[in-house]
Amino acid sequence: MGKQAIHLPKKKQTQFQFQKLKICKKCQRYSVIKEENCPECGAVYVGAQALAKAIFKNHLFSETLWILMFVCIGVIFAPTVEARYYSLIVGVSFALGYVILTIPFIKSEYFYQLKQLFFTELLKIKAGIQYDSNRAREDIKEGNVMEAYDKLQEIRDFIDNDQMKIRTVRALNKIALRKDMLLELELLLPSSYDKDFVKYALEVVKINRQLVRKSCISYFIKYQMEIIRDFGMDNLLFVAGSALRMKLYIQEFSEFIQEFVDYFPKERILRLCRIIYSNPEENWGGLAEKIKRLVAVKYSYDPDFKPYVQEKSQTMIKRTVYQK
Numbered sequence: 455m456g457k458q459a460i461h462l463p464k465k466k467q468t469q470f471q472f473q474k475l476k477i478c479k480k481c482q483r484y485s486v487i488k489e490e491n492c493p494e495c496g497a498v499y500v501g502a503q504a505l506a507k508a509i510f511k512n513h514l515f516s517e518t519l520w521i522l523m524f525v526c527i528g529v530i531f532a533p534t535v536e537a538r539y540y541s542l543i544v545g546v547s548f549a550l551g552y553v554i555l556t557i558p559f560i561k562s563e564y565f566y567q568l569k570q571l572f573f574t575e576l577l578k579i580k581a582g583i584q585y586d587s588n589r590a591r592e593d594i595k596e597g598n599v600m601e602a603y604d605k606l607q608e609i610r611d612f613i614d615n616d617q618m619k620i621r622t623v624r625a626l627n628k629i630a631l632r633k634d635m636l637l638e639l640e641l642l643l644p645s646s647y648d649k650d651f652v653k654y655a656l657e658v659v660k661i662n663r664q665l666v667r668k669s670c671i672s673y674f675i676k677y678q679m680e681i682i683r684d685f686g687m688d689n690l691l692f693v694a695g696s697a698l699r700m701k702l703y704i705q706e707f708s709e710f711i712q713e714f715v716d717y718f719p720k721e722r723i724l725r726l727c728r729i730i731y732s733n734p735e736e737n738w739g740g741l742a743e744k745i746k747r748l749v750a751v752k753y754s755y756d757p758d759f760k761p762y763v764q765e766k767s768q769t770m771i772k773r774t775v776y777q778k
């Protein structure tokens with residue numbers, strides 16, 4: 455099946471992540487995806503925030519009711535009419551005072567109720583998110599990749615494990631990626647080698663090399679053997695070639711670059727020369743020597759390398775040696 459040309463849906467923005475949590479009161483099932491209605495019974499979801507507010511209101515209402523009930527008992531059993539009046543005035547004042555004094559603590563009381571709700575409902579919340587995740591997996595199977603990606607984006611705010619990352623990557627692998635899309639790479643890095651992730655990363659590198667950062671390069675280097683086995687040497691060099699993007703990365707991954715420098719295409723070597731020779735004060739270690747030898751053997755007659763084959767290279771190498 456070919457790749458789908460779609461627009462990636464945007465993630466729902468909320469001040470706090472818990473604001474995405476909602477419950478179907480009929481099925482007693484939690485969900486974090488954007489839908490307004492429960493897919494099982496069609497009932498409208500109630501936000502966890504609204505639920506905590508309702509619990510708080512009920513709590514306040516029932517406590518006030520208890521106070522008023524005691525007041526009524528006091529009024530009924532008062533021995534004189536005067537005592538009844540006093541009981542009524544004192545009781546109602548106490549109930550009003552209780553409500554008024556609670557007002558400044560509404561916010562903290564609300565957050566306390568919310569915390570209690572998450573604590574007592576934790577297993578149900580987890581089961582609800584798992585249900586959402588299973589629906590995303592079904593969407594991928596049925597080819598509804600946009601719906602799957604939309605769900606997974608929201609789910610990953612709560613559960614960001616390898617399973618969710620790989621499901622997201624599998625959905626993305628079925629979409630025709632474009633430069634104008636808000637793509638992510640670093641956040642999808644799994645903790646072990648995954649073929650689907652590397653396939654996705656290869657696509658992303660072609661579209662936007664800026665997304666390849668230190669942790670991604672480390673991943674490509676760590677699993678270089680697996681990448682060569684599944685995607686070939688050219689693709690490894692292509693993704694790991696991102697290490698040449700910045701001076702800092704070249705220094706960080708100089709051992710890997712040295713190991714594979716013979717396989718890099720001409721423009722990458724040229725870029726390496728440009729960075730190394732324009733920063734002679736940096737300690738490039740064995741990489742500078744390796745580049746010098748490579749240029750002398752392979753590119754000594756190439757006019758593009760003219761500035762790097764003559765005395766300039768000698769100066770640079772000398773400086774590197776002195777710094778050791």
Ligand SMILES: [Zn+2]
Nearest residue numbers: 478481492495
């Ligand atoms: Zn329902």
